[in-house]
Amino acid sequence: MDYLEYKLMELEFEIKEQNEQTTRNQARLEKTHEGMSWMMTRMEEAISQNFTSIMGQSWKILQRQISCAHHESLRNEMFKMKPVKGPSDNVRMLFDLQQFKARGPFESCKAEPTKTSGKYMLQPFPTEDPFVAFCEQTKFGGGWLVIQHRYDGSMEFYRNWTEYKNGFGEADKEFWIGLERLHKLTETNHQLLIELEDFTGDYKYARYAGFQIGNETEKYSLKTLGAYSGTAGDSLTYHKGMMFTTLDSDNDKNAANCAETSSGAWWYNTCHHSNLNGKFMTGNDQRAMSWYHFKSSHYGLKYTRMMIREM
Numbered sequence: 001m002d003y004l005e006y007k008l009m010e011l012e013f014e015i016k017e018q019n020e021q022t023t024r025n026q027a028r029l030e031k032t033h034e035g036m037s038w039m040m041t042r043m044e045e046a047i048s049q050n051f052t053s054i055m056g057q058s059w060k061i062l063q064r065q066i067s068c069a070h071h072e073s074l075r076n077e078m079f080k081m082k083p084v085k086g087p088s089d090n091v092r093m094l095f096d097l098q099q100f101k102a103r104g105p106f107e108s109c110k111a112e113p114t115k116t117s118g119k120y121m122l123q124p125f126p127t128e129d130p131f132v133a134f135c136e137q138t139k140f141g142g143g144w145l146v147i148q149h150r151y152d153g154s155m156e157f158y159r160n161w162t163e164y165k166n167g168f169g170e171a172d173k174e175f176w177i178g179l180e181r182l183h184k185l186t187e188t189n190h191q192l193l194i195e196l197e198d199f200t201g202d203y204k205y206a207r208y209a210g211f212q213i214g215n216e217t218e219k220y221s222l223k224t225l226g227a228y229s230g231t232a233g234d235s236l237t238y239h240k241g242m243m244f245t246t247l248d249s250d251n252d253k254n255a256a257n258c259a260e261t262s263s264g265a266w267w268y269n270t271c272h273h274s275n276l277n278g279k280f281m282t283g284n285d286q287r288a289m290s291w292y293h294f295k296s297s298h299y300g301l302k303y304t305r306m307m308i309r310e311m
Contacts, residue, residue, distance in 0.1 A: 108310055109135035110143035117142075119172050124185060131181070134171040136307055140193055140207075144307035145185070147177040150289060151303045153280030157264060157289075161249040164265050165216065176277070179213065179220040179244060182308075186212040189311040192225075196232050196291050197303035199282055204232035204294060211308060219243035219251045222267040233293025235274040242267040263287035276304045 104121030106112045112120055117137045122145070123130040136144040150157070155174035167178025192211035197203045210226025221243045228234040243251035246265040250257040258268035264278035264287070273292040281288050281300045288300035 105130035108143070109133065109137070109145045110310060112137065115142055132171045134175070144193060144309045146171065146175065146305060146307050147182055148276065148304065148306035149173070149175045150276070150280065150305075157277045158247065158279070159265065161246045164244065164246050180216065183213050183215050183220060185308065190308045191311055193307045193309070194232070194236075194276070195303070195305040196294055196301055198294065198299065199302045204230070206230040206232040206234065206236065206291070208236065210311075219249075232291055235291045235293045238273040239267040239269055242269050261286065264289070276306065
């Protein structure tokens, strides 16, 4: 939506500028027409009288009248003028447009020049439209694209296949980027970083040197997962090679649907060591948003954020 708003704002600004230019041109034409009519009247009067003597006097009178009229009009306009309390609509619109342009599109978060965390327009593929993304530019060297974020339980993550394919939420809020976009992004070499925090404020992270998922025909399987490093423990390698499962698309190795029994959607095995799209809740529960090796349990987490960066 931000991209559409940007394009609409750009179009609206151009139309507004063209309309104002047309209005200015029309006003000039009207003024020119009035001036010419007035001049013709004066010339007819002059021609009807003594051409030589009266013509000179007429021009002097004409110049004085123009000067007086100009000064009187100028004084009147100055008295009508009032201070503007804020920038005009055009100035505000131009400022907003410049702000949008300053935010991309960039090829990746790594290519964003200011290195300030926030929302940006990214366009990794020239043949496709840009999309709104959140770039983390301060932690772990910056250049990270957020692909999943949870922190307050405001967004429901127990969703169907189509929703996980296309993505949901807003980039700077609770959010899932979408499996199709994630597949296209990770066709080139990327690394994965996962931040975790529990309800006591204990923070840990897991980092993987490689990360790639397959296409929809492959059920967006977790094809590549590089070497682990970090403080949270490795709760993702167990899911390597697994296909993605949702409540309406059971692709795991369990007789039951792990998405249903775990209230989430993930690369479930027989079911999980990690369940970052599970239920936002406290307590030790297999349905919880959890990372088993965080505390050797399925204890619910308060915060998760998954990010990728090209290598």
